[in-house]
Amino acid sequence: MIHEIYLINPAENTPGYFGLEVLGSWTGINATAMADLATPTVAAFAPSNWRVTICEERLDAVDFDHPAPYIGITGKVTQHARMIEIAAEFRRRGKIVLMGGSYASLSPDALRDHCDILVTGEIEDIAGELFDDLATGKHKPVYQGGKPSLALSPVPRWDLYPLERTWSAQVQTSRGCPFDCEFCDVIQYLGRKQRWKEPDQITAELDVLHVRGVRSVFFADDNLTVMRRRTRTLLERLIEWNDRAPEDRMAFSTQVSIDISRDLDILALMRDCGFETLFIGIETPNEPSLAEAGKRQNLRHDMIAQVETIVRHGMMVYSGIIVGFDQDDIDIFERQFDFIQSMPVPLISPGVLVAPETTPLYARLLAEGRLTTGADHSASLVSTNIIPVRMSSDQLRSGMTWLLNRLFAPEHFVARLERYIALTGERTSDQSNRPLFTGPTAALARKLVTRGASEYALVRAFDRASEKRSDLKLSLTSIFSFYCQARHMLEVQDLWRPDLARLERPVL
Ligand code: SF4
Structure with a gap:
C-alpha cells in the first residue's frame, strides 16, 4: 500500500536578513537564497512505500487541494504565523496536520492546539516509529525526539526539492x-x-x-x-x-x-x-x-x-x-x-x-x-x-x-x-570572466538605481570594486544582493527613513 505526505516549509512572516524576498518583489524573479534543510531531511526518513511531495512556499504556492492525507509543516519562530494559517486551512479540509522543527521544539505550547501531531526535538530516533504509526493510522498526539547520534542522519532527499531556484x-x-x-x-x-x-x-x-x-x-x-x-x-x-x-x-x-x-x-x-x-x-x-x-x-x-x-x-x-x-x-x-x-x-x-x-x-x-x-x-x-x-x-x-x-x-x-x-586577501579561484551584475543581480541593480543618486553611487562603487578586484566577484555579488534585501526589509517594515541617516546621533 502506498502512503502519502505533503511536507511544507512555509514563507517567513516578514522578510529577514537571510532571505531573498527582494528578488521576487523588485524583479518578479522566483528564487530563494537558501534551500530548506528540514523538509528534504524528513523526506529521507519516509519508507519506500511513501509518496512524499515537498512545498517550498518561498518559491511555490501551497497546494491546499493536495491529495495527501498527512500534511507536515516545519518552521522557525520567523515562520510561526504562516505555519498556523496553513495548518488551519488543511485541518478545515479534514487533513491530519503534523508540526515539527525548531519552533515546535522550543515553543510547543504555542503550536499544540494548531496541529494533530506535534513532533518536538530531533527526528532521527523517532522517525521510524512516527512513519509506522502514520501508516497504521494509530498515531499519537506528541512525538518527542532526543539528541540522537548524527550517524542516523540520512542524505536529504534533494531530488524532491527545487534546488534549481535556490x-x-x-x-x-x-x-x-x-x-x-x-x-x-x-x-x-x-x-x-x-x-x-x-x-x-x-x-x-x-x-x-x-x-x-x-x-x-x-x-x-x-x-x-x-x-x-x-x-x-x-x-x-x-x-x-x-x-x-x-x-x-x-x-x-x-x-x-x-x-x-x-x-x-x-x-x-x-x-x-x-x-x-x-x-x-x-x-x-x-x-x-x-x-x-x-x-x-x-x-x-x-x-x-x-x-x-x-x-x-x-x-x-x-x-x-x-x-x-x-x-x-x-x-x-x-x-x-x-x-x-x-x-x-x-x-x-x-x-x-x-x-x-x-x-x-x-x-x-x-x-x-x-x-x-x-x-x-x-x-x-x-x-x-x-x-x-x-x-x-x-x-x-x-x-x-x-x-x-x-x-x-x-x-x-x-x-x-x-x-x-582594501583588506581582504586574494582568492584562489579565477572569477575574472564572471560578470558582476548578471541576470537577477542586474535586475536588482536596475531597480535600486531608481531610488536615488546615493543608490546609483552605490552601484558604481560595486562596479569599481569589481574592476579593482576581479577575484572577488562572487563575494561582491552576494554583498550586493544582501544590500538589496536589507533595503527591501527596511522598506517593507516601514523603517526606511533616509533623513535619520543624516543625523550624527539619534534624537531620543
Ligand atoms: S551558545 Fe553557541 S550557538 Fe549559541 S549564540 Fe553562543 S556561540 Fe552561538
Whole structure:
C-alpha cells in the first residue's frame, strides 16, 4: 500500500536578513537564497512505500487541494504565523496536520492546539516509529525526539526539492555548541555537547548536491569550528573533496565564533577549502553587555583586529549585532555605529535583543517581571519582548531605527565595502570572466538605481570594486544582493527613513 505526505516549509512572516524576498518583489524573479534543510531531511526518513511531495512556499504556492492525507509543516519562530494559517486551512479540509522543527521544539505550547501531531526535538530516533504509526493510522498526539547520534542522519532527499531556484544549499556537519550565551535558544534545543557527522556522510551529501548543480553550500552548524581537532580533520577532508574538480569548486559558508581568528592554521585551511563567508555573533563593543550575556569568547580581545585577521585570510565576516542589553546605555547606538563602521564588514544583521522562550535570559526576565506579552516581536527589527533597563522602550525603538538607517545608508555601506576590499586577501579561484551584475543581480541593480543618486553611487562603487578586484566577484555579488534585501526589509517594515541617516546621533 502506498502512503502519502505533503511536507511544507512555509514563507517567513516578514522578510529577514537571510532571505531573498527582494528578488521576487523588485524583479518578479522566483528564487530563494537558501534551500530548506528540514523538509528534504524528513523526506529521507519516509519508507519506500511513501509518496512524499515537498512545498517550498518561498518559491511555490501551497497546494491546499493536495491529495495527501498527512500534511507536515516545519518552521522557525520567523515562520510561526504562516505555519498556523496553513495548518488551519488543511485541518478545515479534514487533513491530519503534523508540526515539527525548531519552533515546535522550543515553543510547543504555542503550536499544540494548531496541529494533530506535534513532533518536538530531533527526528532521527523517532522517525521510524512516527512513519509506522502514520501508516497504521494509530498515531499519537506528541512525538518527542532526543539528541540522537548524527550517524542516523540520512542524505536529504534533494531530488524532491527545487534546488534549481535556490542560490545555496545546506549541509549540517554537527549540532550543538559548548558555549552558553544567555540569549541562545539553539543550545536549549540541540544541546551543549556537540555531535558530529562522519566525514564520509558529509562528502556523500556534498556529492549529491554537486551532481545536482549546486555550487554554494552553507554548513548549517551552530559553531562549525569550536572543536579544533575535529575541525582540522574535517577541513583537510573538504580540501581534498573540493580539489577533485578545481574548475568546478563549491563555495562554502558557515557560523563560527570569533575566537577562531586566534587559530591561524584553521583560517588557512578554511580559505583553502573554499570558505567565502563566516557568520559571527560579534554582538556589541560594550564589554559589560558581553559579560552579562555570557559571551565570554568575545571578551578580552580586540574584536576589530580579530575580524581583520579573518578578512586578511580572504574570507568575509557576516556580523551579528545586538542592541538592548541591560548594560546598554542610550549612547549604545552611536557606539555601535562607530564600531561597525570601523570593521571591514559590509554584511551585518543588527537587531534588538529578544528573549526566546526556554532561554536563561527569558527565565531571568520573567522572574524580574520584565517581559512583555502579546506583540509579535519577530515581525519587526525594532521590537522585542524585553522591557529595557537603562532606556525606555521608545528610546530603544527610536535608537535602533536611527542605527539601521545610518548603517544601511548607501554611503556608509560603501565605506564598509571599501574597507573590506582594501583588506581582504586574494582568492584562489579565477572569477575574472564572471560578470558582476548578471541576470537577477542586474535586475536588482536596475531597480535600486531608481531610488536615488546615493543608490546609483552605490552601484558604481560595486562596479569599481569589481574592476579593482576581479577575484572577488562572487563575494561582491552576494554583498550586493544582501544590500538589496536589507533595503527591501527596511522598506517593507516601514523603517526606511533616509533623513535619520543624516543625523550624527539619534534624537531620543
Ligand atoms: S556561540 Fe552561538 S550557538 Fe553557541 S551558545 Fe553562543 S549564540 Fe549559541
